Amino acid sequence: MKRRPTIMDVAARAGVSKSTVSLVLQGSPQVRAETRKSVETAMADLAYVYNRAAANLRSASVGLVGLVINDLRNPFFTEFATTLQMTLAGEGYATIIANADEDAALQEKLVGSMIEHGISALVISPAYGETGETFDQLARSGLPVLQVLRRVDARTDLFPFASFDYAAGSAEATRHLIARGARRIAFVGGLPGAPITHERKSGWCEVLTAGGLDRLALHGKSSRAFGLEAAETLIDSHPQVDAAVCFNDLVALGLMAGFARAGRPVGDAFRLVGFDDIEEAAQSWPQLSSVSCDIAGFARDTAARLLAWMTGGDRPARDLRSPVHLVARASSLGPAA
Amino acid sequence: MKRRPTIMDVAARAGVSKSTVSLVLQGSPQVRAETRKSVETAMADLAYVYNRAAANLRSASVGLVGLVINDLRNPFFTEFATTLQMTLAGEGYATIIANADEDAALQEKLVGSMIEHGISALVISPAYGETGETFDQLARSGLPVLQVLRRVDARTDLFPFASFDYAAGSAEATRHLIARGARRIAFVGGLPGAPITHERKSGWCEVLTAGGLDRLALHGKSSRAFGLEAAETLIDSHPQVDAAVCFNDLVALGLMAGFARAGRPVGDAFRLVGFDDIEEAAQSWPQLSSVSCDIAGFARDTAARLLAWMTGGDRPARDLRSPVHLVARASSLGPAA
DNA sequence: GATACCTTTTGGATCGTTCCAATTCCACCG
DNA sequence: CGGTGGAATTGGAACGATCCAAAAGGTATC
Numbered sequence: 001m002k003r004r005p006t007i008m009d010v011a012a013r014a015g016v017s018k019s020t021v022s023l024v025l026q027g028s029p030q031v032r033a034e035t036r037k038s039v040e041t042a043m044a045d046l047a048y049v050y051n052r053a054a055a056n057l058r059s060a061s062v063g064l065v066g067l068v069i070n071d072l073r074n075p076f077f078t079e080f081a082t083t084l085q086m087t088l089a090g091e092g093y094a095t096i097i098a099n100a101d102e103d104a105a106l107q108e109k110l111v112g113s114m115i116e117h118g119i120s121a122l123v124i125s126p127a128y129g130e131t132g133e134t135f136d137q138l139a140r141s142g143l144p145v146l147q148v149l150r151r152v153d154a155r156t157d158l159f160p161f162a163s164f165d166y167a168a169g170s171a172e173a174t175r176h177l178i179a180r181g182a183r184r185i186a187f188v189g190g191l192p193g194a195p196i197t198h199e200r201k202s203g204w205c206e207v208l209t210a211g212g213l214d215r216l217a218l219h220g221k222s223s224r225a226f227g228l229e230a231a232e233t234l235i236d237s238h239p240q241v242d243a244a245v246c247f248n249d250l251v252a253l254g255l256m257a258g259f260a261r262a263g264r265p266v267g268d269a270f271r272l273v274g275f276d277d278i279e280e281a282a283q284s285w286p287q288l289s290s291v292s293c294d295i296a297g298f299a300r301d302t303a304a305r306l307l308a309w310m311t312g313g314d315r316p317a318r319d320l321r322s323p324v325h326l327v328a329r330a331s332s333l334g335p336a337a
Numbered sequence: 338m339k340r341r342p343t344i345m346d347v348a349a350r351a352g353v354s355k356s357t358v359s360l361v362l363q364g365s366p367q368v369r370a371e372t373r374k375s376v377e378t379a380m381a382d383l384a385y386v387y388n389r390a391a392a393n394l395r396s397a398s399v400g401l402v403g404l405v406i407n408d409l410r411n412p413f414f415t416e417f418a419t420t421l422q423m424t425l426a427g428e429g430y431a432t433i434i435a436n437a438d439e440d441a442a443l444q445e446k447l448v449g450s451m452i453e454h455g456i457s458a459l460v461i462s463p464a465y466g467e468t469g470e471t472f473d474q475l476a477r478s479g480l481p482v483l484q485v486l487r488r489v490d491a492r493t494d495l496f497p498f499a500s501f502d503y504a505a506g507s508a509e510a511t512r513h514l515i516a517r518g519a520r521r522i523a524f525v526g527g528l529p530g531a532p533i534t535h536e537r538k539s540g541w542c543e544v545l546t547a548g549g550l551d552r553l554a555l556h557g558k559s560s561r562a563f564g565l566e567a568a569e570t571l572i573d574s575h576p577q578v579d580a581a582v583c584f585n586d587l588v589a590l591g592l593m594a595g596f597a598r599a600g601r602p603v604g605d606a607f608r609l610v611g612f613d614d615i616e617e618a619a620q621s622w623p624q625l626s627s628v629s630c631d632i633a634g635f636a637r638d639t640a641a642r643l644l645a646w647m648t649g650g651d652r653p654a655r656d657l658r659s660p661v662h663l664v665a666r667a668s669s670l671g672p673a674a
Numbered sequence: 675g676a677t678a679c680c681t682t683t684t685g686g687a688t689c690g691t692t693c694c695a696a697t698t699c700c701a702c703c704g
Numbered sequence: 705c706g707g708t709g710g711a712a713t714t715g716g717a718a719c720g721a722t723c724c725a726a727a728a729g730g731t732a733t734c
Binding site for chain 1: 388389393394401409426431438447454562591
């Protein structure tokens with residue numbers, strides 16, 4: 001097995017110097033069209049493959065972006081990850097996607113590995129229980145780091161944060177439920193203590209307080225399984241509850257399945273609103289009302305902000321909130337008038 | 338901003354040579370414990386970070402594995418991807434996960450980019466419509482490449498293939514439906530012409546032919562949206578159909594939602610079996626019967642086979658099939674006796 | 675024909691590791 | 705006390721690109 005050709009081989013074949021080949025590789029405008037052509041032919045003939053490791057060693061930028069996601073199984077994050085990756089790919093960056101699986105220790109290892117591989121920037125939606133270790137590590141590395149969708153407190157000076165206006169969304173959802181006749185509105189899902197849980201709950205909380213209504217919150221993992229579980233709890237222990245705002249759509253869909261299982265389909269006596277508006281929300285039965293976050297658009301914006309920062313632009317704003325809006329579907333409308 | 342420390346800096350601080358530091362880095366047993374210790378202290382003091390690009394330049398192995406997935410939004414593949422990544426991470430390899438989104442052209446670009454980044458091996462579940470370009474590229478690179486879950490025809494001599502015994506699974510599902518009383522069993526989903534569609538359909542086809550029963554197949558994308566659409570088609574145009582085997586669980590869940598929407602809940606007059614047994618199958622209402630593939634186990638096996646191959650072992654078997662088994666749940670059982 | 679100027683091309687140094695052969699160290703032996 | 709051999713350490717040469725300053729080539733101006 002013979003070794004892969006290098007720019008030297010290409011240069012020899014094309015009858016130019018290695019520097020010229022390098023310029024061609026970088027798409028420099030200062031090489032004559034004719035020369036460029038012959039270099040390109042030589043590359044094709046030799047089946048040359050660019051060695052980024054070598055390039056990086058000298059120029060310190062690999063065109064690699066890291067993406068660490070707390071839970072890649074959640075379609076909301078999958079959508080974000082795939083869109084971000086495709087957008088960055090369009091700009092010539094490769095993305096290392098990693099799933100921390102809500103495990104702070106694993107997350108730390110993943111980030112360490114990415115730094116070693118010479119990523120030029122990192123986008124992270126931090127795992128619950130992040131202790132700060134990961135962020136210390138990142139701070140030392142001096143890399144551009146964007147926090148998205150979730151925040152670790154008090155570090156936004158170092159790592160700008162972007163997310164959605166969750167509080168406004170949950171307030172809107174709650175007001176909507178009240179307008180449709182609900183009076184005892186539970187909040188379901190979200191691990192207690194996590195900042196994002198607080199945000200998604202706060203709008204609900206404020207609206208209910210302002211209206212002098214009771215508050216009941218069932219906290220837990222943000223999964224379909226917890227939704228199923230919560231449905232049982234609600235039916236058995238809190239039969240008076242007539243609506244729920246869920247931490248996310250997975251919980252809401254689980255809750256919906258749980259109610260259906262118990263013979264009390266959602267949308268009639270029980271009204272439900274989810275969060276994230278994942279694709280499935282419009283495909284379930286009954287269709288799920290949800291606070292819609294334009295996650296694909298958000299991913300594209302994130303890519304743009306990151307690229308701007310990486311290529312010498314300023315650090316982006318510390319705390320950016322994208323607007324959300326409620327999409328009302330059958331699950332929250334209640335009995336036909 | 339001053340430059341990052343190198344092994345030379347570490348060596349100077351620890352009072353040894355760069356070669357010794359390199360040996361420590363590689364965990365060589367031939368360096369004295371005491372020396373190792375002082376080197377490690379120096380590294381910690383300087384907040385040294387290993388530069389893999391430089392290492393790779395010299396040694397030609399970055400510890401990077403590429404993973405290209407046709408559709409990362411499908412939970413079946415997400416599960417595979419995350420498990421594979423976590424397993425490889427345990428062995429010190431970083432994984433670049435990329436989503437080709439069923440787009441052969443994008444897939445080709447992604448693979449090209451990965452090769453440039455110096456991946457040591459690639460795992461790929463190819464996109465539909467793969468024309469062979471991608472595989473030519475890979476063949477030239479000489480990398481270990483494992484095809485999984487889907488196959489591009491006639492290349493298994495170059496790129497070993499591993500998957501599940503889909504045909505047996507669909508036969509089992511079909512026999513099960515017949516045993517429960519179904520007689521007109523449709524097959525729903527799967528793009529026509531794709532080898533995997535053929536496999537998942539063939540078991541159904543054989544069993545029906547053997548039993549002298551009618552066959553109706555509705556082909557389309559393997560998504561929830563197509564399932565919804567298919568439900569309408571079945572109800573409007575083929576009311577006599579009393580059961581379906583679906584290409585995958587997403588289609589089945591979409592179909593289920595479509596039937597529910599039309600006021601004809603699945604599980605009673607209409608029996609349904611999906612494929613993949615994703616987590617949601619056990620959480621839907623009614624619970625979805627599905628041909629279960631142990632995807633996490635498969636991902637771990639894949640990682641093991643790949644590591645063995647990469648580290649000098651033989652090329653794995655050309656065509657490996659893992660067994661599947663039917664998990665019967667409410668959606669296929671029919672009315673209680 | 676000499677000069678200036680712009681475009682295109684070039685050689686050599688450099689990036690931070692690993693690898694190899696060579697050297698030093700050290701304990702033990704005759 | 706010199707010799708021996710294994711363990712521990714070391715210096716220098718790669719690896720394959722980029723970057724930079726300088727050289728060569730070409731054109732227009734005087």
